[in-house]
Amino acid sequence: TQLLEQSPQFLSIQEGENLTVYCNSSSVFSSLQWYRQEPGEGPVLLVTVVTGGEVKKLKRLTFQFGDARKDSSLHITAAQPGDTGLYLCAGEGGSSNTGKLIFGQGTTLQVKP
Amino acid sequence: NAGVTQTPKFRILKIGQSMTLQCAQDMNHNYMYWYRQDPGMGLKLIYYSVGAGITDKGEVPNGYNVSRSTTEDFPLRLELAAPSQTSVYFCASSPPGLRYNEQFFGPGTRLTVL
Numbered sequence: 444t445q446l447l448e449q450s451p452q453f454l455s456i457q458e459g460e461n462l463t464v465y466c467n468s469s470s471v472f473s474s475l476q477w478y479r480q481e482p483g484e485g486p487v488l489l490v491t492v493v494t495g496g497e498v499k500k501l502k503r504l505t506f507q508f509g510d511a512r513k514d515s516s517l518h519i520t521a522a523q524p525g526d527t528g529l530y531l532c533a534g535e536g537g538s539s540n541t542g543k544l545i546f547g548q549g550t551t552l553q554v555k556p
Numbered sequence: 557n558a559g560v561t562q563t564p565k566f567r568i569l570k571i572g573q574s575m576t577l578q579c580a581q582d583m584n585h586n587y588m589y590w591y592r593q594d595p596g597m598g599l600k601l602i603y604y605s606v607g608a609g610i611t612d613k614g615e616v617p618n619g620y621n622v623s624r625s626t627t628e629d630f631p632l633r634l635e636l637a638a639p640s641q642t643s644v645y646f647c648a649s650s651p652p653g654l655r656y657n658e659q660f661f662g663p664g665t666r667l668t669v670l
Contacts, residue, residue: 447598449598452596476658476659483663483664484663484664485560485646485648485661485662485663485664486599486646486659486661487661488658488659488660491658531598531599533599535657542587542589542604542650542657542659543589543601543604543614544601544657544659546591546598546599546600547598548596548597548598549596549598
């Protein structure tokens with residue numbers, strides 16, 4: 444069974460601070476996605492990383508896929524209150540093209556002004 | 557496009573009652589999914605479908621049933637509701653043919669079973 448472990452589970456920081464969220468597994472994934480979810484809404488895709496060692500930037504967010512494609516990280520620079528939300532990593536594995544994703548348990552981020 | 561829509565937004569059921577959670581998408585996506593999200597547990601896949609007439613079990617299918625008679629609709633049926641089914645339910649869809657599938661989520665249905 445493929446599992447994704449996210450850490451930390453909760454993070455409360457002041458505006459302007461930097462932070463990193465980790466997503467780890469003992470399994471290899473063909474791709475890894477990061478979603479952001481706000482209260483009362485469904486998750487929204489931020490990025491997909493597909494190549495080992497890949498780094499993608501989305502404004503102040505930097506995503507990295509581990510060389511072995513077993514782990515990923517999300518780094519936010521100079522966090523803002525608008526970054527508050529639940530961050531979920533999700534991995535796609537296996538050979539069948541069903542698009543099935545395995546989700547981590549999520550990291551709740553609170554950025555205080 | 558409305559994207560993925562779900563009804564109802566909220567529902568309270570008594571133990572043993574049944575209900576159907578509705579999900580529809582207008583993006584002509586072949587793939588559709590049902591998840592449940594419990595506090596601190598991320599999302600767990602209940603059922604999925606790769607096209608009309610084709611459904612398969614996910615990680616936590618017990619107590620649920622699905623059907624897919626059209627590309628647009630993917631209802632989730634709860635028979636004999638139990639307190640363990642108290643959760644937030646999300647429907648999602650994704651287009652086929654992409655190597656790495658982005659999933660588009662609905663706003664969710666919050667279900668409480670008392």
